[in-house]
Amino acid sequence: MNSTVIMFYCISAFILGTGILAVTTGKIFRSAIWLLFSMMGIAGLYFWMQMEFIAAVQIIVYVGGIVVLIIFSIFLTQKSGEEMPKPPLTKTIFSLLAAILGFTFSYLLIYQYGFNDGNAPFELKVSDIGLKMLDTGEHGFILPFEVISVLLLAALVGCIVIAMKVKSIEE
Amino acid sequence: MNEINITDILLVSTALFFVGVYGFFTRRNMITMLMSVELILNSVNINFVAFNKYLFPQNLDGIFFTIFIITIAAAEAAVAIAIIINMYRSHHSVDVEDATDLKY
Numbered sequence: 224m225n226s227t228v229i230m231f232y233c234i235s236a237f238i239l240g241t242g243i244l245a246v247t248t249g250k251i252f253r254s255a256i257w258l259l260f261s262m263m264g265i266a267g268l269y270f271w272m273q274m275e276f277i278a279a280v281q282i283i284v285y286v287g288g289i290v291v292l293i294i295f296s297i298f299l300t301q302k303s304g305e306e307m308p309k310p311p312l313t314k315t316i317f318s319l320l321a322a323i324l325g326f327t328f329s330y331l332l333i334y335q336y337g338f339n340d341g342n343a344p345f346e347l348k349v350s351d352i353g354l355k356m357l358d359t360g361e362h363g364f365i366l367p368f369e370v371i372s373v374l375l376l377a378a379l380v381g382c383i384v385i386a387m388k389v390k391s392i393e394e
Numbered sequence: 395m396n397e398i399n400i401t402d403i404l405l406v407s408t409a410l411f412f413v414g415v416y417g418f419f420t421r422r423n424m425i426t427m428l429m430s431v432e433l434i435l436n437s438v439n440i441n442f443v444a445f446n447k448y449l450f451p452q453n454l455d456g457i458f459f460t461i462f463i464i465t466i467a468a469a470e471a472a473v474a475i476a477i478i479i480n481m482y483r484s485h486h487s488v489d490v491e492d493a494t495d496l497k498y
Contacts, residue, residue, distance in 0.1 A: 227398065228397070231398045238406065239409055239410060242413045242414070242433055243413055245417070246417025246429075251423060251425065254426055255429065258429050258432065261436075265440065268440060272403075272444065272447050274443055274447070274457070276457075277443060280461065280464060281439075281464070284465075285432070285436070289432060289467065289468060292475055293428065293471070293475070296475045296478060296479060299479060300479065300488050301423075301488070307423060307426075310420045310421070310422065317419075318415075319416060321415070321416075321419065322412040322413070322415050325415065326409060326412040329408045329412075330405060333405065334401065338399070338400045338448070338449065343451040345448075351454060352458075352461075355454055367458075371462055371465050374466070374469060375465060375468075375469055378470075379469075379472065382473055382475075385476040385477055386476040386480055388483075
């Protein structure tokens with residue numbers, strides 16, 4: 224039981240605790256703040272796995288982008304101080320049952336599969352990511368990169384079109 | 395117990411996935427449902443990174459899948475919030491029970 228193992232358990236408990244609070248809290252703004260902490264914990268897990276680049280992307284995009292976007296939309300659409308109505312008891316029970324059954328099933332699958340991790344050293348250089356991202360060769364990722372940039376542009380234009388205020392026709 | 399292997403990380407990501415599923419089932423507010431979907435997407439990202447690090451350390455494919463999933467999640471959140479704001483403008487509510495115009 225060395226410090227790495229203890230750190231892993233601390234990070235995991237943090238992620239799961241804040242995640243559970245994010246889906247069960249009654250007030251919507253608190254739920255968004257718990258989600259933010261959960262995302263920070265996931266970034267910490269990436270740091271623990273020595274994936275500094277992915278951790279940085281996680282903090283920039285999720286914590287700095289998506290959660291802030293969600294908070295803004297809460298301010299635009301909700302009375303954020305009020306308690307949300309609680310779900311009916313049968314719904315809670317059956318959802319809990321479904322989640323626990325699914326978790327048990329997946330965990331048994333994972334546990335019995337027996338991954339053989341070879342413990343080969345893994346080092347991530349950011350320059351390798353960049354080179355591979357723009358590689359036009361056999362295992363390069365230039366095509367998905369271009370496709371995803373077009374998709375992002377289409378999504379942004381679509382968002383503007385959807386959320387734009389339409390002037391009424393009789394004017 | 396002395397060494398963390400891939401099974402432990404997969405256990406954490408599975409638990410996070412089903413926490414998100416539970417939230418998706420119980421919540422009725424569209425914004426909180428969107429938050430649950432973000433939790434689910436994040437657990438998938440943890441899986442890809444863990445597979446890349448522990449099973450295929452000579453490749454970078456898991457890293458690229460994670461980066462692309464993060465991009466798609468950002469686009470998805472932006473579109474979802476645009477739809478939510480538009481629905482709030484027309485229905486004055488973001489509850490899924492009120493979104494029944496296309497039901498019958």
